[in-house]
Amino acid sequence: MSIRNSLARPRVAVDSVLFAVERGRLKCLLVQLQRGALRDKWAFPGGLVRTGEQLDDAAIRELHSTTGLSRAYLEQLFTFGDPRRDPRGHVVSVAYMALIADPGEVQPPAGKYAASQWFEVSRLPPLAYDHQLMADYALRRLKAKLGYTNIAYNLLPKVFTFAQLEELYAAILGRPLDRRNFRRRILGMGLLRELSAKRRGRHRPAALYRFARRVPQVIEVL
Amino acid sequence: MSIRNSLARPRVAVDSVLFAVERGRLKCLLVQLQRGALRDKWAFPGGLVRTGEQLDDAAIRELHSTTGLSRAYLEQLFTFGDPRRDPRGHVVSVAYMALIADPGEVQPPAGKYAASQWFEVSRLPPLAYDHQLMADYALRRLKAKLGYTNIAYNLLPKVFTFAQLEELYAAILGRPLDRRNFRRRILGMGLLRELSAKRRGRHRPAALYRFARRVPQVIEVL
DNA sequence: CCAAAAGTGTTGGCTCTACACCCATGA
DNA sequence: TCATGGGTGTAGAGCCAACACTTTTGG
Numbered sequence: 001m002s003i004r005n006s007l008a009r010p011r012v013a014v015d016s017v018l019f020a021v022e023r024g025r026l027k028c029l030l031v032q033l034q035r036g037a038l039r040d041k042w043a044f045p046g047g048l049v050r051t052g053e054q055l056d057d058a059a060i061r062e063l064h065s066t067t068g069l070s071r072a073y074l075e076q077l078f079t080f081g082d083p084r085r086d087p088r089g090h091v092v093s094v095a096y097m098a099l100i101a102d103p104g105e106v107q108p109p110a111g112k113y114a115a116s117q118w119f120e121v122s123r124l125p126p127l128a129y130d131h132q133l134m135a136d137y138a139l140r141r142l143k144a145k146l147g148y149t150n151i152a153y154n155l156l157p158k159v160f161t162f163a164q165l166e167e168l169y170a171a172i173l174g175r176p177l178d179r180r181n182f183r184r185r186i187l188g189m190g191l192l193r194e195l196s197a198k199r200r201g202r203h204r205p206a207a208l209y210r211f212a213r214r215v216p217q218v219i220e221v222l
Numbered sequence: 223m224s225i226r227n228s229l230a231r232p233r234v235a236v237d238s239v240l241f242a243v244e245r246g247r248l249k250c251l252l253v254q255l256q257r258g259a260l261r262d263k264w265a266f267p268g269g270l271v272r273t274g275e276q277l278d279d280a281a282i283r284e285l286h287s288t289t290g291l292s293r294a295y296l297e298q299l300f301t302f303g304d305p306r307r308d309p310r311g312h313v314v315s316v317a318y319m320a321l322i323a324d325p326g327e328v329q330p331p332a333g334k335y336a337a338s339q340w341f342e343v344s345r346l347p348p349l350a351y352d353h354q355l356m357a358d359y360a361l362r363r364l365k366a367k368l369g370y371t372n373i374a375y376n377l378l379p380k381v382f383t384f385a386q387l388e389e390l391y392a393a394i395l396g397r398p399l400d401r402r403n404f405r406r407r408i409l410g411m412g413l414l415r416e417l418s419a420k421r422r423g424r425h426r427p428a429a430l431y432r433f434a435r436r437v438p439q440v441i442e443v444l
Numbered sequence: 445c446c447a448a449a450a451g452t453g454t455t456g457g458c459t460c461t462a463c464a465c466c467c468a469t470g471a
Numbered sequence: 472t473c474a475t476g477g478g479t480g481t482a483g484a485g486c487c488a489a490c491a492c493t494t495t496t497g498g
Binding site (some may be wrong): 446448461467468 | 476478479481482483484485495498
């Protein structure tokens with residue numbers, strides 16, 4: 001172990017796996033590193049936690065500084081602590097999952113990173129650090145929570161059709177769903193409110209829904 | 223914020239919620255703090271992560287130094303990062319759940335703590351730091367994982383009877399279980415091997431079982 | 445009237461729960 | 472023979488998956 005490592009205390013960082021769904025595809029945001037041994041490699045946006053700062057606040061701050069986002073659904077996933085995970089030294093990283101409804105909200109990065117880009121989750125480039133582990137972990141968590149929480153509201157506009165909701169679930173789960181069974185199950189959870197307005201377009205108007213509560217909520221499975 | 227806080231980087235610690243079942247009661251181990259503002263308060267054993275050290279190794283090391291245990295099932299739970307959670311400064315703590323089969327394996331602490339003691343989970347004393355949150359989190363996780371993993375093998379001797387297994391589940395879930403349904407469900411998971419030997423005693427001999435695999439395993443629910 | 449998307453029910457299999465009595469043993 | 476804990480089956484309810492046609496609209 002290098003002298004540098006053995007003298008410095010482990011540092012604390014946060015990294016965020018930011019998901020959004022675009023045209024029926026689940027995507028996540030990667031940034032391209034600008035400096036250091038890993039230059040030009042892709043990674044999730046993140047950075048060191050400041051003294052006196054909450055972990056969630058650090059995650060938001062780093063997300064904001066690289067995407068311009070001022071809010072997103074955030075959920076802590078797991079903490080990665082292998083002392084060799086970062087070639088620059090021992091950095092313990094708290095991984096987060098972040099969700100937004102519209103990938104278009106993200107602005108190009110200011111200065112810390114060379115670029116940022118949405119990638120389809122099933123086609124990620126090779127990732128720096130242990131970020132592939134984070135990606136796997138985040139996807140697993142997201143899939144699981146679709147089934148027993150209202151977490152999907154973070155990935156949809158306030159008002160949406162059942163077809164949009166179904167497309168979202170199918171995109172994340174990676175398989176098609178039966179429309180009738182899906183509708184029954186979702187309505188059975190009692191999370192949605194049907195609106196009186198309809199979406200009009202070229203075809204038969206679709207009923208519009210919103211989530212009854214846009215607040216994290218677990219459905220008791222009993 | 224104090225000068226001390228704003229200069230020092232956040233430190234990284236681990237804390238372990240160690241569970242064991244004793245005579246049908248779920249218990250967890252608390253240690254009594256010896257120094258500082260929180261002297262005499264109860265808390266979970268833990269301490270700072272060293273540079274170059276894996277988080278799991280730090281958790282084991284701290285457990286070992288306060289209990290003499292050299293191995294235990296360990297699972298990372300959640301990372302607590304409120305900068306005010308420790309009055310001595312900003313300490314980010316990675317919480318673990320630890321499981322052992324026999325509370326008797328634990329030795330009195332060497333020097334760091336004033337005392338250690340098993341407490342029934344439903345009757346914990348007031349805890350230092352944010353350790354009550356850790357306790358809640360750990361218990362929730364343990365309950366949940368009983369249902370879809372073989373995690374219980376960590377809390378039982380290698381060989382056991384169905385009655386012991388049922389008592390374990392009942393103790394953790396905090397409610398009685400139907401013996402026939404329980405047996406059917408567990409056997410349906412295919413995790414157990416029945417041994418040819420029987421436990422003999424005052425009454426009808428009980429069939430003995432062991433876990434087919436004493437390795438973490440998730441049962442596909444499909 | 446045609447294309448496209450929205451909306452709607454039923455059936456069979458499976459799973460889960462509730463529930464009570466007999467068995468094997470040592471003392 | 473008795474006390475004690477071990478072991479077993481069934482029926483009804485609820486849940487889930489599979490499955491295809493009709494409706495509504497704009498162009």
